[in-house]
Amino acid sequence: MSDQLSDAPRARDAERTRRELLDVASEVFADVGYSGARVDEIAARTRTTKRMIYYYFGGKEQLYIAVLERAYRGIREAERRIDVAGLAPVDALRAIAEATYDHHVQHSEFIRLVMIENIHRGEFLRQIDTLRELGLPAVDTLEGILERGRADGSVRGDIEAFDVHMLISSYCVFQVANQHTFGHLFDRDILAEPTASRARAMLGDVVATWATAR
Amino acid sequence: MSDQLSDAPRARDAERTRRELLDVASEVFADVGYSGARVDEIAARTRTTKRMIYYYFGGKEQLYIAVLERAYRGIREAERRIDVAGLAPVDALRAIAEATYDHHVQHSEFIRLVMIENIHRGEFLRQIDTLRELGLPAVDTLEGILERGRADGSVRGDIEAFDVHMLISSYCVFQVANQHTFGHLFDRDILAEPTASRARAMLGDVVATWATAR
């Protein structure tokens, strides 16, 4: 009768149920979008019932928002862990470009959630009040590098962290977000070798040459 | 019997009905995605009835595929009209970058359709057999420029049209595709001034400096 698979105390089942719902919902929303997702399916892939989604989150929309918030929090934490303190500014830029490439490819579920949220014109993201409190660690890191670069003359003075971030982001997001249409039109898997490695190296090259151009 | 060139001859209602359905469907699918789109709503915005969607296209999916095909055809035609014959290779690259930026911003409906199709992992695009026959005029044009550039020494020899195309595309697509999440996080409308003009010029700069490096 008691849960045979778990050693978690009863008092923590609630938290576990919540987390399980979020885990499954993340997968499902990322897989088929907000409109395409079915509350029934999310529940079915869980140990609990559909009723719990309403019990814990209030509804499909709130569940989606919770998924979105958790996803962004995770990404911000990962950005905060980036450390390029020991590298020369241009090498640091190249390192960040390539690390960002890797990170995007490895976290396609998040990229898909962002795509989906953009399809919905950011209407759900806008409801997450605490999001901006998380800051933008990736941009802060870039700002530090640019400052060092400007100081030692290795980086041109007219570019901002926002610019670099958008350049890197756009390229990396594209690899994941548009892999299917772009890949189909060019008849190749752009995330498979040799295309992937070439694309990854190219980004570092693009950022480095542009940032150091006078 | 009836005038085939006149504006609304009875005998040509079929073509007009078909086109109207495609027009409205393009709007609706781009607006709310495939799953979010409602056949009823598409029909309601039309002079005909829902029944005609099934009469002419067979169903929601086939209508969506028809929308997708027409959208890609239109884009390919626009690409074919690009003329940079009179420009020096590097100027031509910069011109194409900026023209592509403008084109993406002006055709956000198409960008949204591409996003949506990627959310569906390109499963519908793959069903359009005639798509590849259209070629990739944008890439062909880039290839011509790169050849001229390599010949006159203004462009480095290790980059390909595919690379340039992906760099430009990723940046331009991002402006439209991720405008809502990115814009929200940076608390600005990235397609409005002054951000837009800066981003546009920056892309030309990125491409030019990278393509002409060493």
Add this chain to the structure above:
Amino acid sequence: MSDQLSDAPRARDAERTRRELLDVASEVFADVGYSGARVDEIAARTRTTKRMIYYYFGGKEQLYIAVLERAYRGIREAERRIDVAGLAPVDALRAIAEATYDHHVQHSEFIRLVMIENIHRGEFLRQIDTLRELGLPAVDTLEGILERGRADGSVRGDIEAFDVHMLISSYCVFQVANQHTFGHLFDRDILAEPTASRARAMLGDVVATWATAR
């Protein structure tokens, strides 16, 4: 432009179209019933269009009624061709029983139409005014045999042609009409050997023993 497959004069195309529609409609109605039949499907299996069904018959119901009438006419004609004049009464009964068995098995399409019509409680059959004019040749033949049998003492005096006809019909109709449920429950194909031959012979035996019992 002209019909390449036919040598029929233009003036007979109408009759041919009508007959083709009836042929296909017979198949489809017998196959899936009146409610299950689709006007579109009937037309699609024809050289003409759906519109012709309305042109020639007026609608689905009238087409079905026409199918039913033609089917009954065909059966009555076949019944009229039965000849047992040279046989002794009891042999004639046995011959008719077995011939009826064969005829039913060979004309399952007709049996199915009759089943379908009974599902509809004969509401369509009742609309065919000319049906009764065709008479009931099978019953007339049976009546003749019974008269001969009564006269020579080989057949009991208290049975009527109607009784014999219903006994034979019920048994033969059942073989075709209930073959699927009955066959499934007994895990055998009742129209395949050895069950079929045994059933056929048994019917003659049943009729003969019963008709000759004193």
Add this chain to the structure above:
Amino acid sequence: MSDQLSDAPRARDAERTRRELLDVASEVFADVGYSGARVDEIAARTRTTKRMIYYYFGGKEQLYIAVLERAYRGIREAERRIDVAGLAPVDALRAIAEATYDHHVQHSEFIRLVMIENIHRGEFLRQIDTLRELGLPAVDTLEGILERGRADGSVRGDIEAFDVHMLISSYCVFQVANQHTFGHLFDRDILAEPTASRARAMLGDVVATWATAR
């Protein structure tokens, strides 16, 4: 908590809803066939909504299958209640023939379901895995009688329970199944007097004379 035996306890609404849907569905399917039946109409004749058909059965087809299964179960149970232990073999055969006649006439809804299922070539019946487990009580009973009859010499040795069952079934089914077409052609109601009584008695006579013929 709630009284499980009371007439309509809340906690047992599920079973009641299910049964009510089955009751109404049996009527409707028997009335107009599978294709002719409307899910909307079935629901409308119920205290619940159309949605419950999908909640409890999954769809129109599964509801039909459930109706079919319940109908066959009911018939098998009725067959099991037949008791002819005290009768001499030939009297028992006659009793079974006449009881079967009565039963068929009284359960025309079941006969119609069987007709409908045969129109569909038994495709739904075949999906009911548990059907064969119910056995064939009617045939078992006949087998017992035939054994007794063979033992005391009152019944011929070359006939099997299957043969007798098919003879009786075909005749009884026909009375109900073909009443409309047959009745119309002979301009009489074959289930009304005096035809009905005559037909009923005749069946017993047919079976008895045939089974005892040497």
Add this chain to the structure above:
DNA sequence: GATGAATGAGTGTTCATTCAT
């Protein structure tokens, strides 16, 4: 004698959500 275009009413099914305990 023939036809492509069009249609209103319905057809089985699914949706996110709430009720009652």
Add this chain to the structure above:
DNA sequence: AATGAATGAACACTCATTCAT
């Protein structure tokens, strides 16, 4: 903390039929 039963509105799709030539 949890749940099985229930639901109305909507959903993609289909039907036999008619219009306009």
